[in-house]
Amino acid sequence: MFRLSTTPASRKPVAATALAAFSLLALAGCAGGGGGTDANGVTKVTLSMQNPDVETADPATWAIIEAFEDANPDVDIEVSGQAVAEHLQSLSIAAQSDTLPDIFWVYKATAEEMLEAGRLLDLTPILADLGIDEKLPESTIDNFTVDGVTYGVPYQGLLTGLWVNQAILEEHDLEVPETFDELVKVAETLSDAGVTTISNGANQSSFSVWSFLVMLERFGYGEKIDAILAGEESYDNDDFVRLYEHIAELRDAGAFASNVSTQTYQQAVDQFLNGNAAMLDAGVWASSAIQESDIAENVTFWKGPEFEDGVGEQNIIMNVASAPLVVDHKVGDNEEKLNAVTAFLDFYYSDEAQQILVENGQPPVTKYEPEIDPETQSALKSAIDAATAEGVTSPQSQPDLLVPTAVASAMYDSIYGVIQDQLTPQQAVELVEAALEDER
Structure with missing residues (x-):
């Protein structure tokens, strides 16, 4: 058991x-x-x-x-x-x-x-x-x-997404994107300028893929997971493969740091706080560190991109119980x-x-x-404002919390595997499906 x-x-x-x-x-x-x-x-x-x-x-x-x-x-x-x-x-x-x-x-x-x-x-x-x-x-x-x-x-709330340093975007005549295609264009522009778009850290922190778990929900995870756990449906499905293909698009657009495989989550946070990345994949727990940094006045919270080829509701934010x-x-x-x-x-x-x-x-x-306090807690306020914006909804739970530990671990590995170009999108979904089969 x-x-x-x-x-x-x-x-x-x-x-x-x-x-x-x-x-x-x-x-x-x-x-x-x-x-x-x-x-x-x-x-x-x-x-x-x-x-x-x-x-x-x-x-x-x-x-x-x-x-x-x-x-x-x-x-x-x-x-x-x-x-x-x-x-x-x-x-x-x-x-x-x-x-x-x-x-x-x-x-x-x-x-x-x-x-x-x-x-x-x-x-x-x-x-x-x-x-x-x-x-x-x-x-x-x-x-x-x-x-x-x-x-x-x-225990606490899981309010996750992408923290955005608007000053970096403005410096390159960019705005906070809304769609995935706009995010890819941001990544291409920043990559050409030698700037990291999304700061992540896979080393000793393979769980730090919160924004991609939100994206998984935009491809029907919440509607599919019960059937997947029961073996009636597979994690290896066209919708999920399409999401992983989009992750590969971001990788190919130069969105991630070259040292994503060797840096830890904390180093990813430091990269963002030091002004060396436009976005940070994290959650509301990072608000205090952001508030104490030199970039605080430039930071806002973004729920992440919506997908034209997504499945179901796109105007969602991960604002759930931990x-x-x-x-x-x-x-x-x-x-x-x-x-x-x-x-x-x-x-x-x-x-x-x-x-x-x-x-x-x-x-x-x-x-x-x-x-x-809107001044001394501006980062936290931006996250709560994003979560309570008109029309925004939330899943019932974060995807990795609905599966056995070994499957959650495989999910992390699958996402970072594509980010690091170690797995193809097809291999990524097969990795998770294999972990699910071991648990069934």
Whole structure:
């Protein structure tokens, strides 16, 4: 049931074995279910996240935890984290031995496997008692509910697309494009001038293809994925092949940096912040770094190109709940720990905590209307404005969150494979279809 993730860095058997052993040991230190309240009356709750350094990499979550502990000195939130691939692998192993942390971030598809195996706590009554279900959009609740059981709550919002340095475009007599054909022309013009159009980084961050996942939705992914997962339809279909052909067009137009295969996501961000790329493939989480940079006043957020040969709705933006936070089922057997987890969830979805998200460059995940300073938070405002523009819609979930981890990894590899001219569009879709067949 719980398959280990397969990433480019972990495909060698010896390396994978060593990683699995290390990951299990790392997660064992934060496994929940045991103990309750210590001699000092403090209840420890373990929280495992998808960042090795949560304080630095995820200041919004860290600030919420600190504010919660200040208000609840009788609860200690013990935070741990690993990079995404290692984190998911650790959780899969821990699920097999029933030693999961109390609260943890996990992909939606993996969470639903854990729910089926009886490893997750049904949050339905807790959310109802606290009124959280009324604070969250109905689509969010539905996204994390199976057969009447709500197993997860949104960690943060996934508002993704392309950040655009308008000053670079203006310097070359260009405007922010609307269609894919216009984007190709922008790439050709900037490439001739020696300027990178879209900053991406594949090294150790193959998941950083958010804008292309949005494009996948513009070729009917949301309408096809259930049939694809059931084996009734294939990822190798004409619509998806056409999208990958467009990615190849962008590559051939010189849209990407020559070192895209060797630079990391953070280096891609730095490339953009230093004014060496016109666009950055990222999400709203980059708004704080952009705001603190010299280019902030020139940056706007773009939902990405619409396609004349796309499938279905084109005026969409990826503005969805991120992979959920879930709770280990054993928490329900420990009254002190259950009370502490309930208090944490109550605080996390309070207006106070949602404003903390906003102050750290994240949109609220509830219906809370935030206070945003248009001058000191201009980057965040541009992203939220794009998401709330008239007529714009959003998918229910980001494409990679709807599939098993190994398939998501293959999706990343397929996109970067075409960007790096290592795969043809046909080979790219076949790569993902092969991963799907292994999971069926």
